[in-house]
Amino acid sequence: MADRKRVTGPEKSVVPLLEPGSLSAFTFDPEKRKDGRNIDRIRPVFMKTGVVRQANGSAYLEAGKLKVACGVYGPRQTARSKISSRGILNCDFKFSPFSGGRRRAYIKDSQEKEYSLVLRQALAPAVRLDLLPKSTVDVFVQVLESDGSAACLAAAITCAALALADAGIEMLDAVAACAVGYFDSTICLDPTDEEETYQSGSLVLSYMPSLNEVTHVIQSGEIGTTTTIKALELCVDACAQIQSVMQQTLAATIKEKINGA
């Protein structure tokens, strides 16, 4: 017999949508970033070449928690018997399973596939593929730890460009990339994972500073035209800063080689 004195709970329960104050309590203030940066500051970057011995060229990039490694193989003969006057640039982008908050599968998901494509589009304008007929260059980027997906993509592009330079593959210029997050009308450079959850949009720009050419741009979120253009200018400046670090790193590598030999 049913116990009428007790109120039995429902068979299926649904978690409350919002715990009181869980969302409203914290609003992101771009002026007060957790790591103490200004909105127009990127995270301090560390770069190193020659981290993968087997590869023809390799690089490692670290910015805050973000850690990206890249290996470049080639140029080698294109396996397919297709004749092409230009070289082929293969790019492969992979998050390590433990790199983010959620464990990722070993098989590439659609985001990784998309990033691989973006990587190729961002690098191809810089690489002198016309000098490499019938050849293929393989670029493998592995994200060891991610902190902000847009920043991660930008770091991957920068790191891959550095590895290409380390491999001695001729390029027009070293591609540097940087990300911004939009917080209403405020533009914030190089957002972290936590900041990214509050953003209304993001932009990743790849740029060749010496040539003054944009190789790739990708933006999401509903943003006004003037804000977008302002963000582009901000990114261009930041890319120039990143490139100077790249140049220092490459110069140091060469010095080391000369001294070692």
Add this chain to the structure above:
Amino acid sequence: MISVSERDYITKGVDVSIRADGRSRLDFRELVLETGMITQASGSCRVTLDGGTDILVGVKVEVGSIEPEVEAEEADILEDMEQMDQDDGITMVKDKDRGRIICNVECSPSATRIFEPRDIEDMCNEYSQFMNRVLNGSHGGVDLKALCIIPGSTCWILNIDVLVLDYGGNLLDAIFMATRGALHNTRIPRATVEQSDGRVEFDIADEETEIIRGWEDVPLCVSLNKIGYRHIVDAAPLEELCSSARLTVAVNRRGNLCALQKGGHGGIEPSLLAEMVQTAKQIGQTLLKRQDAALREEEERIAAGKDPIGFGAASRH
């Protein structure tokens, strides 16, 4: 592949604003739009650009679980990539009162003799990702909260399937045009939620239907191709082969940018990039007006009970 002389001819033409089909640099082709010709779908639209590109979009709505993680776990085992699309955004996990949109672009092999199968797959993946990113957010226009049936458990899932029937250049713009048209045409059955004894149940009435809220805020895409030092809108296949860089801008009716993406193998100077963004915004606005007028016509036709012209629509003009 394109010959050197042909490339030269097109580039020089673009420089003086004369294109092979008589358009100037910023002219869009004539577009033919028709909605509701696939009766089995919840909404459908076909867009034909004069001279080739032919896109058919079908929208199917289904009731699904609001938490994509459950499905993603299954997908891991099944190695089903499409299911994992929904698991991409970090934001989606915490949004428990929203429906979802799943976009997929498919290219009919008969449409694309120019590309290799692998290139087609890459292209379809790129476009699917782009659509998913644009539509699944507050900037996508569609009111995702209105697609929620029971917060935390059940929602409507909009499956937007794009089929490229014929390739005549400028696919992405046509895809977005057809998608917006299909969303305008989509009707969702009314779901009524009842609460009894602490249980939440819902009932779907097939006869009563609702429109998709916020379809008018869905952005349209404008792709600009850089040829030589100039840029053109709505490129034909040969022009796409000459283009050194492509910039795709999604614009909504408020004149805001909803997405920005560069393609192609060349670079763009920052100042030109800013100029291209401005141009795309203006063209997007006129394109939206043109489409809204066409959709209004379609609405009147459907209200009058006239049958769609169907696949003869392309020869209407």
